[in-house]
Amino acid sequence: MPRTLFDKIWDAHAVGTRVDGRVLLYMDRHVLHELHAPHAFKKLQAAGRKVRRSDITFSAMDHTASTRPGHDQSDNPNGKAIADAMREGSRRNNIRVFDFDDPEHGISHVVAPELGMVLPGATHAVPDSHACTVGGLGALAFGVGTTELEHILATQTLALVKPKRMRITLTGRPGAGAEAKDIALRILREIGVSGGRGHIIEFAGEAARALPIEGRMTLCNLTIEMGSRSGMIAGDDATFQWIAGRPWAPKGAQWEQALAHWRTLPSDDGAAFDRDISVDCDGLAPQITWGTDPAQVIDISGRIPDPAALEPGKRAQMEKSLAYMGVSPGDAIEGLPVQRVFIGSCTNARLPDLELAANILRGRRIAPGVKALVVPGSNKVKRDAEAKGLDRVFMDAGFRWGESACSMCAGANGDRGEPGERVLSTTNRNFENRQGPGVRTHLVGAGLAAAAAVTGRITDVRKLMAGGA
Amino acid sequence: MEKFTRITGVAVPLFEDDVNTDQIAPVGGGPRLDQNYAEVLFSNRRNLPDGTPDPDFVFNWPQYRAPSILVTGRNFGCGSSRESAVWAMTATGVRCIVARSFADIYRENCLQNGVLPVTLATTDADALEALVAKADGAATFTADLDAQRITAPDGTQFAFDLPPADRMRLLEGLDDIGLSLKLDADIAAWERRTADAMPWMQRAGAE
Numbered sequence: 001m002p003r004t005l006f007d008k009i010w011d012a013h014a015v016g017t018r019v020d021g022r023v024l025l026y027m028d029r030h031v032l033h034e035l036h037a038p039h040a041f042k043k044l045q046a047a048g049r050k051v052r053r054s055d056i057t058f059s060a061m062d063h064t065a066s067t068r069p070g071h072d073q074s075d076n077p078n079g080k081a082i083a084d085a086m087r088e089g090s091r092r093n094n095i096r097v098f099d100f101d102d103p104e105h106g107i108s109h110v111v112a113p114e115l116g117m118v119l120p121g122a123t124h125a126v127p128d129s130h131a132c133t134v135g136g137l138g139a140l141a142f143g144v145g146t147t148e149l150e151h152i153l154a155t156q157t158l159a160l161v162k163p164k165r166m167r168i169t170l171t172g173r174p175g176a177g178a179e180a181k182d183i184a185l186r187i188l189r190e191i192g193v194s195g196g197r198g199h200i201i202e203f204a205g206e207a208a209r210a211l212p213i214e215g216r217m218t219l220c221n222l223t224i225e226m227g228s229r230s231g232m233i234a235g236d237d238a239t240f241q242w243i244a245g246r247p248w249a250p251k252g253a254q255w256e257q258a259l260a261h262w263r264t265l266p267s268d269d270g271a272a273f274d275r276d277i278s279v280d281c282d283g284l285a286p287q288i289t290w291g292t293d294p295a296q297v298i299d300i301s302g303r304i305p306d307p308a309a310l311e312p313g314k315r316a317q318m319e320k321s322l323a324y325m326g327v328s329p330g331d332a333i334e335g336l337p338v339q340r341v342f343i344g345s346c347t348n349a350r351l352p353d354l355e356l357a358a359n360i361l362r363g364r365r366i367a368p369g370v371k372a373l374v375v376p377g378s379n380k381v382k383r384d385a386e387a388k389g390l391d392r393v394f395m396d397a398g399f400r401w402g403e404s405a406c407s408m409c410a411g412a413n414g415d416r417g418e419p420g421e422r423v424l425s426t427t428n429r430n431f432e433n434r435q436g437p438g439v440r441t442h443l444v445g446a447g448l449a450a451a452a453a454v455t456g457r458i459t460d461v462r463k464l465m466a467g468g469a
Numbered sequence: 470m471e472k473f474t475r476i477t478g479v480a481v482p483l484f485e486d487d488v489n490t491d492q493i494a495p496v497g498g499g500p501r502l503d504q505n506y507a508e509v510l511f512s513n514r515r516n517l518p519d520g521t522p523d524p525d526f527v528f529n530w531p532q533y534r535a536p537s538i539l540v541t542g543r544n545f546g547c548g549s550s551r552e553s554a555v556w557a558m559t560a561t562g563v564r565c566i567v568a569r570s571f572a573d574i575y576r577e578n579c580l581q582n583g584v585l586p587v588t589l590a591t592t593d594a595d596a597l598e599a600l601v602a603k604a605d606g607a608a609t610f611t612a613d614l615d616a617q618r619i620t621a622p623d624g625t626q627f628a629f630d631l632p633p634a635d636r637m638r639l640l641e642g643l644d645d646i647g648l649s650l651k652l653d654a655d656i657a658a659w660e661r662r663t664a665d666a667m668p669w670m671q672r673a674g675a676e
């Protein structure tokens with residue numbers, strides 16, 4: 001029977017079925033982070049259990065890491081206790097920590113691919129819902145809760161009911177200025193924040209294939225926003241080339257063996273999906289969220305929608321979003337004044353994102369009064385960007401160049417906006433208060449973020465691109 | 470894990486869709502190792518920017534200070550995977566959530582913590598919401614997992630269907646890890662097979 005990419009990975013990792021009918025799915029790699037792991041370490045120890053495979057378990061320190069020079073934690077009073085608990089628990093359990101000063105430190109979803117830790121056809125678990133990012137390499141990743149994390153530590157498996165299969169075929173060629181982020185936002189606009197619930201999504205079609213690997217990770221990063229626990233793009237030659245030579249990637253004869261295996265993984269012709277839709281990306285314009293959920297998306301040239309036509313419950317919720325965001329139905333989104341810009345997070349803090357933003361900023365200054373922060377997704381991204389002189393471009397433009405961390409994505413390290421500020425952010429969640437109490441977050445790609453920093457207003461990036469007006 | 474068989478208590482209405490875990494359990498004034506999870510529950514929505522309680526938020530109404538059941542809309546618990554969004558419920562006494570639908574990770578986190586996640590048929594959900602609004606915290610509802618039924622103060626019953634595996638887990642308060650470790654030999658066999666067939670997968674790091 002023809003099988004999907006997801007079926008093949010599932011079948012290869014299904015260890016057995018428990019008496020309650022759940023399947024134990026083996027996790028090839030497990031990456032912890034400091035917000036949740038200390039709790040699980042404690043519970044595990046109290047239960048007298050051991051970490052089964054400390055050699056394929058790793059500890060990231062991304063959520064609370066400071067972005068100040070040398071990752072100085074003094075602006076984050078609770079950070080030290082958490083970091084220490086993480087170090088101590090990891091050491092006790094023999095788990096390698098990617099500590100702040102480690103050359104491989106960074107956001108786990110950025111570090112795992114660039115190290116070659118996660119590979120096509122592999123399973124991957126992180127106690128963070130954006131684990132799905134690494135689906136861009138054709139890996140099956142699960143964001144997990146704290147109790148599931150503890151379960152993986154003890155068994156190296158997740159006990160799951162098999163999700164359904166969904167395919168989203170992306171057709172056409174996006175227009176100038178449109179990034180992977182814009183494709184993701186476009187899909188969210190189409191299927192909403194629960195459209196993928198209960199399913200593992202496979203992204204297919206020419207617009208998915210045409211994305212660079214980093215862009216594929218940006219797209220897969222937002223599958224959790226679509227309600228799906230995981231999304232993937234099958235590995236292809238571009239993927240394999242991207243992985244070849246990475247520090248932990250297989251070498252020599254094993255590389256050849258791995259490659260042969262990876263080539264068998266794409267969905268077979270005629271494989272059945274429980275849901276199969278397509279989204280037209282032809283001529284796609286840059287997208288932006290206007291509200292407080294990531295599916296509240298319009299074109300950059302669009303207008304704030306009107307809740308009048310909605311049924312009462314929905315209308316009240318939308319009116320609440322409008323009020324929180326300080327926007328009115330019918331208004332153009334372009335031109336709204338912006339007080340802060342953040343370029344970073346596991347969504348958009350890989351090298352190509354920084355290059356794209358730097359291309360807009362080169363030779364320009366940010367508008368007076370705008371606070372702008374750029375945080376590379378990992379120490380390696382930071383080094384690579386500095387080698388290309390991008391740090392200078394950002395700093396000359398007036399950005400703060402931070403140390404790698406999650407930073408303003410969730411604000412757990414103390415980087416936040418001020419109440420009432422309008423923030424253009426390359427992150428993945430525009431929920432109320434996510435980036436600080438009362439902060440108004442608009443989700444955008446790196447280009448729109450850079451353009452807004454320059455003009456101090458929400459601006460169509462195409463106007464600032466080479467050859468633009 | 471604490472067992473769940475039945476609970477009787479006040480049902481609090483939060484008839485909204487897409488309530489996310491950032492709302493349910495905000496990171497607030499920065500993360501901590503030890504938290505009072507009852508205080509965390511909806512803390513941004515409970516408190517106005519000046520720190521005083523928001524009189525309009527339903528969890529602040531006197532009749533909803535100690536609810537046992539939460540009745541809510543579609544895609545409840547979307548967003549971050551943080552389990553504190555379930556711990557905040559149990560710390561407040563909420564042991565059953567009736568939602569139009571649940572976000573995948575949140576539903577799993579409920580099952581891990583002895584919280585019963587219920588979805589009803591649409592017409593039943595409409596009727597239950599009406600009864601919850603009518604009761605307004607003055608009368609109690611019962612969620613019974615043995616019978617798979619929600620009973621309203623006027624005796625109206627709503628049947629729900631939880632997959633047998635999830636039911637068993639809640640009813641018996643199963644030690645989930647213990648259950649999985651019964652397959653310990655299978656896990657070890659899988660590891661050996663994979664180490665032979667795909668050595669690079671069972672080993673990580675530079676050679």
Ligand code: SF4
Binds near residue numbers: 107108128130346409
């Ligand atoms: S950058 Fe944001 S979404 Fe990504 S891992 Fe960090 S907190 Fe989670």
